[in-house]
Amino acid sequence: MDQARGSANVGYLVWRLSNRWRAATDRLLADHGLTHAQYAALASLHGLSVGGTRPSQRELADFTGLEPVYISKLVRSLEQSGFITRAVHPADTRAIELSLTDRGREVVAAAMPKVQEQVDRFTQPLGGTGGAGTQRLIATLQKLLDHEPSA
Structure with missing residues (x-):
């Protein structure tokens, strides 16, 4: 076992995998003019907008788990x-409503299948997207995300 693997801890491995995933997604989405973070926000907005809903910037931040100031940028x-597009919420002038433009919808529609193919490639060692290993990983990661560690 090499030294990097022998001394690895969970945080380090999650950080390395996250960086690898982000960099690969940045390369994948470059032709669409998006970074991984921008795609995550755009795809999340797409999901939240089903049925014509116009979520607020705060709702997008809550949904993605990103800090409101980062979502704002x-x-x-x-x-x-x-x-x-952004618009002031008609019922709450402090809130900003978000909606996809036609261009935004086109880019999300073109990028989603590519990102999904990449997810399947990344999870191949666990049996692919639908594999039992991937499903266990998802459950484990969700458990960690749901846990609020005490200070």
Whole structure:
């Protein structure tokens, strides 16, 4: 066993895998003019917008688990690229409503299958996306995400 593997801990391995995943997704989405973080926000907004809903910036932050200030920066860059629009919420002037533009919907539709293929490639050692190993990993990661460690 090499030294890096022998001294690895869970946090280090999650960090390494996350960085590898992000970098691969950045390369995959470059032709669409998106980074991994921008895609995550855009795809999440797509999912939240089903049925014509216009989620707020705060709802998008809560859904993605990203800090509101980071979502604000992502939303600003996505708006500047013509993927989304922002508008003041009619019932709460402090809230910002988000919606995909036609261009945003087209980019998400084109990128989603590519990202899904990449997920399947990344999870092949566990049996692919639908494999039992992947399902156990999902359950374990969800358990860790749901856990609120005490200070």
